[in-house]
Amino acid sequence: MGDAPLLDCEDTAWFRDRPEAARGAAAALGRRIGLGEHRTAQLVLAVTELATNLAKHAVDGSILLRVLRNRSVAGVEVIVIDGGPGMADVPSALRDGVSTVGTLGLGLGAVTRLADRFDVHSLPGTGTVQLARFWPHPQPPSVAGEAVVAGISRPISGEEVCGDAWIARGDERTGGQVPGERAEAGSGSGSGDRSPAVLDWSAMTAARSGGPSHVRPVRPDRHLRPGTTGRSELVQDVSVSERGVLVMSCDGLGHGPMAANASQAAVHAFRTGSGHTPAQVMEEVHRALRGTRGAAVAIARLETGGRVLFCGIGNITAAVISVDSRSNLLSHPGIVGHQMRRLRTYEHQVPAGGALVMHSDGLSERWRPGDLASSLHHPPALIAAGLLRLAGTRRDDASVVIAKGGW
Structure with a gap:
């Protein structure tokens, strides 16, 4: 996997009942982040085309506008989700002049040309998910490529803020010593003098190791939930590779501003913390959430070769999947920020x-x-976005994060 950027992601605004309102919001967003007049006009044109298609074809369609940024550049990502009728032939639908409603059929072809990245997944009878990404031109090299981690959050119907959150960061040890911990005892605070990892997309597209992982004793987990497939191991002495990617999913208790305060406190602790292992980071998040409602939190570390270390507290669903299998990862009862028993890393x-x-x-x-x-x-x-469409409920805040790469 080659080098490419990881961006901080800000969920900006959802447009469900009035997708046409996304046009004006896109114009304001492009101006606010300094996308440039010409590039902002192209963004607005693309959003107009996507909103028009949504109104003509979609069932229960939504548009998400959000900002992606790193230290030097910001861009806009547009995600469009609908519930049907789907497209039987996506390549054909992307060609100019193709239309199912008697129009000129220029919409998706125009968006493909205007966007720096445009992708579509569609299933007949199920619906369509579209993604379009816009950077200032010429596109900076620091945002080339595709990250291996990304997610999406949506507030409960009627709320402006979301009590769920996700975040990822690259993690690189600068010293030669591998930090150990007794995962079952929940100890290990990491090296406190290490500066926080910089959000770098290259770390997210290549979780490469500077050397082999140290050997650590493991024993099979005997407490997997019913229906779990595959093999999971409870790690007694955790060691990590020199480079990895840390990912967190957080669900602040309840919904609304108080839940959002808890999840954002968790995000800040995750972003600025010094822990290398999921349990170390969980301890940092636990301390940061004292005084808040608390949250359910799951933290994973991904390393070269597809190795995943996982620590979860509360009701976060986590699974490793392939095209034909699903292995659930075990979380334990508790509320981060209030009560955690022993932390276990799998x-x-x-x-x-x-x-x-x-x-x-x-x-x-x-x-x-x-x-x-x-x-x-x-x-x-x-x-x-496709999983949110498939399994999401509007009776609660919702958030999902996906990590995948060339394992």
Whole structure:
């Protein structure tokens, strides 16, 4: 996997009942982040075309506008989700002059040309997910390529803020010593003098190791939930590779501003913390959430070869999937920020072509690996949006994050 950027992601605005309102919001957003007059006009044109298609063809369609940024540049990502009727032949639909409603059929072809990245996944009778990404031109090299981690969050109907959140960061040890911890005892605070990892997309597209992982004793986990497939191991002495990717899914208790305060406190602790292992980071998040409502939190570390270390507290669903299998990762009862017993770290393996999925209880657990099989070759953000469409509920905040790469 080559180098490419990881961007901080800000969920900006959802447009469901009035997708045409996304046009004006896109114009304001492009101006606010300094996209440039010409590039902002192209963004607005693309959003107009996508909103028009949504009004003509879609069932229960939504548009998400959000900002992607790193230290030097900001861009806009547009995600469009609908419930049907889907497209039987996506390549044909992207060609100019193709229309199912008697128009000129210029919409998707125009968006393909205007966007720096445009991707579509569609299933007849199920619906369509589209992703379009816009950077200032010329496109900076720091944002070339596709991250291996991306997610999406949506507030409960009627709320402006979301109590669920996801975040990822690259993690690189600068010293030669591997930090050890007794995962069952929940100890280990990491090296406190290490500066926080910089959000760098290259770390997210290549979780490469500077050397081999140290050997650590493991024993099979005897407490997997019914229906779990594959093999998971409870790690007694955790060691990590020199480079990895840390990913968190967080569900603040309840919904609304108080839940959002808890999840944002968790995000800040995750972003600025010094822990290397999931349990170390969980301890940092636990301290940061004292005084808040608390949250359910799951933290995973992904390393070269598809190795996953996982630590979860509360009702976060996590699974390693392939086109035909799903292995659930075990979380333990508790409320981060209030009560945690022993932290346990489990090891699993992402198969070639597979992915790690983590989501809040704003999505039903009753999806199957086959529901995602046809989308696994698409970017993580598009897979996440498709799962939100499939399993999300509007009776709660919802968030899902996907990690996948060339394991």
